[in-house]
Amino acid sequence: MQSAVSAARSILTNLHEVMASRSNAQAKLNQVVEIIGENLHSEVCSIYLLREGMLELFATRGLEQSAVHVTRLAVGEGLVGMIAANVEMLNLAEAAAHPDFLYRPETGEEKFHSFAGVPIVRRERAVGALIVQHVEPRRYEEIEIEALQTVAMVLAELISNAGLVDEHDALSASPQFTEPQQLTGLPLVKGLAAGHAVFHQPRINIEHVVAEDTEAEIQRVYLAFDKMREQIDKMASQAEFGVGGEHEAVLETYKMFAYDEGWSRRIREAIDSGLTAEAAIERVQQRTRMRMRQIDDPLLAERMHDLEDLSNRLLRMVSGQVGTAATMGLRGDAILIARNLGPAELLEYDRRRLKGVVLEEGSLTAHVVIVARAMGVPVLGRVQGLRGFVREGDEILLDATMGIANIRPGGAVIEAFEARSAKNREKQAAYAALRDVEPFTKDGERVTIMVNAGLRDDVPMLNLTGADGIGLFRTEFQFLVSATLPQRDRQTKLYRDVLEAAGDKPVVFRTVDIGGDKSLPYLRRQDDGHDDENPAMGWRALRLALGREGLMKAQARSLLEAAGGRTLNVMFPMVSEPWEFDAAKAVFEKQLEFLKARRKMLPEQIRYGAMLEVPALAEVLDVLAPKLSFLSIGTNDLTQFLFAADRANPKLAERYDWLSPAIMRFMRRVMQSLTGHKIDVTVCGEMGGRRLEALALIGLGIRRLSITPASVGPIKEMVRQIDTAEIAQAMDRWLNEPVADLRAAMIAWAEERGIDWD
Incomplete structure (x- = not known):
């Protein structure tokens, strides 16, 4: 078989001529499948297009012609439907062995074993699928798949221009809403923010996909590469929020992608196949997105997001449409809306007006989260269908602590948010006043309150919170x-x-x-x-x-x-x-x-x-204790190990309470086993940063907590309200004769004594 580049170029040249002809739409598609089939030496070539919400067989070479406009599949149904639903290719030596295989007798495809298909993508959504099949069972070679993907990318633009696909069906799956909406997501950087929705990246429409002069297109893309790399270098040298932070390592990784020769080589190869510079970048970007969907390693996936961020930047430069919301400037308090965001993209925004970020994707390990934390910008991620619910300019109240974004909020929601913001400001002022106050209990016990950190930029929180x-x-x-x-x-x-x-x-x-x-x-x-x-x-x-x-x-x-x-x-x-x-x-x-x-x-x-995280260690502390200067109890892992319950599983996250007698008794036994040893015992983790839980820990004899910086003020305040002897007696009573609901019992006990527990 000829190379992917030469095959794709031959196909593109012929496709361009077909679509420019005066034939009707059906005749054009009939010619298209013949051209693709001949150049790829394929016994079957079929095009399915989305119409009225169904994937309809529009044209075929090799299957029964009577099946055209008869065979229809729902998105997600059969192999073709799975390609469209997942927006990813399939390459199978034996199609019938796949669990999603669906036989349609009217097509006469039973004699064909091998199957390969790629989505036809328009504006990031599948509007159809391009399929090839052979009688011989075999997986298609990489160069064949690459040729198919290149052709599908061009075909998407051509069939759209010819009006062959109902883009309303493809693009209206997420309807625009005008009523108030409350969206939920994953808190990535906690905080409250209010502003108007600003879409990070306007869509760049690629008008021309087939190159007339490939050498000129290569020069255009290389000039754009030079300009982009210069921008990234300048950005990395001008980061303003602290010198030497982990965000510098993030930007170094980002620069590594910008200078990646493999990436630029793939774009050049796409141009050599006959694409314009813009179409080549989009083609490589589509392939990146498909690879991202197959990656279950979150860290590697984040690096792929960085590459997509750079692809968007390069595409804007080569097309002359350099304006993102950042470069066009924010006109007021803004909540940025994006599918995903790269760290360098975020750095371009005016930090005086950028109040928050809401992402359709994103994770706690994302590079953009590290930079956002350093900038002090709240971020909410994993908001499904975000861009289908929000319009440019919509008012948004973002509570990235609770994981909520209120879109076009009503009066009652606005009042509640403003009250919460005011209360939050009051609390922060009260906690700030405790910065230099040592946390002694009412009966004179000193509780050491420390912070957890992982970034160099977290260290200044020591002085801001007054932590030990x-x-x-x-x-x-x-x-x-x-x-x-x-x-x-x-x-x-x-x-x-x-x-x-x-x-x-x-x-x-x-x-x-x-x-x-x-x-x-x-x-x-x-x-x-x-x-x-x-x-x-x-x-x-x-x-x-x-x-x-x-x-x-x-x-x-x-x-x-x-x-x-x-x-x-x-x-x-x-x-x-x-x-x-x-x-x-x-x-x-x-x-x-x-x-x-x-x-x-x-x-x-x-x-x-x-760190005591594995319960087994508690059984041998008498052996280990003489060798230790300190012991830290890691409550996050310890809890899930004790209960055999993954706290990341939403079905289990709230099922097992930290104030369960099982956990409390375990920790009491640990403290008792260390009696007589001069060991500092600290509780690290989220548990120690919650007031009611911290009250219980102090009742067990724990006098050292390591918590998030935001929790230092509330815990200091609570410590100064309690009598350690009194809570110790209560804890012994509750654990010796467990009550049905220890949390409820503790809340009632705290409220009787005027202790702020919430």
């Missing part, structure tokens, strides 16, 4: 945002910067907790726990680190060098048995000897600790 230190610094974040394994000097710089910014306040560094659901593309899949059936309980955290000694040695040396002249608090995650702690400590001690032999400045003191 960083009780958990998640070192893995640097690994998650990097394109490659962070070099030792980069790690050292981060840890040193964090220690210097914290000043005299302690910082507890947790060694990397990667693997499982936090897989890294640059680690081999079999090593990073990506394929674990239960990733939270799989090859991750300390297990993975001990299995990759080089990774842990580099981090150990970085932490030891960064803490030269200071106290180093290092904590090992997911310790299940004492030997794991011993092995991890041995790595640090060996690196300490290495640095000592080279007369490097060493830490004044090293305090080693462990």
Whole structure:
């Protein structure tokens, strides 16, 4: 078979002539399937188009002609319907073996075994499908699929211009609403914001798809590449919100894509096949979207989002339509609306007017979330069908803390939001007034309140909140945002910067907790726990680190060098048995000897600790305790392990209460087993940042909490209202003779004493 480029070019040339002819629409499509079939040596070539909500067989070479305009499939029905529904290609050696195969006898397709199909995409939605089939069972070669995808992309524009497809059917699946709507999503960066909807990216309509001069098109796209790279370089050098933050690593990864020769080569190959520069970029972008749908690794998917962001930027430049909402300027307080957003795109906006962001996609690990957090912009993600519910200029009240966006809100919703905003401002002012107040209970017990962090940019929250230190610094974040394994000097710089910014306040560094659901593309899949059936309980955290000694040695040396002249608090995650702690400590001690032999400045003191997340560790604390300086109880993982319930599963997230007697009794037993040991016990995690839960923990004898910065003020306020002896007695009573609803009992107890528990 001829190459994909030459086959596609031959097809495109002939298609252009056919569609420019004066034949009627049906005659044109009949010629199109013959042209494609001949050039790809295909026994069957069929075109299905969306009409009246159904995929109708419009033309075929190889199937029964009597089936044309008779065979109709719903979107999602059969193999053709699945291609349209998922907007992705299928390539099958044996079509009948696929679970979605649907036999239609009128087509006479029973003798054809192999099957390949690609969606015909118009404005990001499938308006049809292009199918080829052979009698011989075989998978189609990559060059054949690429030729099909190129032809389908051009065919979409041509059939649309000829009025062969009802675009209303394709584009009206998400109807515009004029009534008030409340949309829900995933809080990515918490906060409240109000403004008018601004769509991030106006649609660029590609008018010409077939190139007249491919060399001229290549020059156009290369000039656009140069301009885009210059923009990215300038943007990376002018980031204003703090020097040296993790967002810099994000932008470096972003730059890596901008200079990726493979990407530019694929665009050039698409131009060589006969496409214009705009059509070639769109063609490669469509392929990227299809690949994204097949990626179940969230971190790799985010990197693909970065590439799509760059594709949009390149497309605007090459077409001369350089204006996004950012470049055109925001005229007032704005809530940005987008399917997804890249980090560099967000940086272009005027931060005085950009109040919030709502995304159809997005995840907690997205690069844009890191940048948005540094900018202080609330972000709500995973809002399904977002762009079908919102119009440009609509008023939006965004509550990214509760995960709600109110579109075109009514009077009652506006009043409630304004009241909440005012109350929030009052609370924040009251919490700010507690910044320098030490949290003593009414009976004089000092509770240490620390913050959790993972970014260099989180450290200033120590002074803003008046927290006692960083009780958990998640070192893995640097690994998650990097394109490659962070070099030792980069790690050292981060840890040193964090220690210097914290000043005299302690910082507890947790060694990397990667693997499982936090897989890294640059680690081999079999090593990073990506394929674990239960990733939270799989090859991750300390297990993975001990299995990759080089990774842990580099981090150990970085932490030891960064803490030269200071106290180093290092904590090992997911310790299940004492030997794991011993092995991890041995790595640090060996690196300490290495640095000592080279007369490097060493830490004044090293305090080693462990995280109690795996319940098994509680059974051997008597063995481990003499070796520990501190123990941190990780309530998020501990809870799901105790209940065998994934808290990320929405069906289970609220089923098992943190104030369950099972959890409370377990933690009480842990505290009792440590009696007599001089060990600092801290609770890390969301549980300690909720007032009623924190009250229960204090009642169990816990005096150290490490929580989110936003929770420091509320917990300080609550601590000053309680008597520890009184809550300890109440907890003993409730746990010795469990009540039906411990939460309700605690609420009643707190309200009787005027303790703010909500």
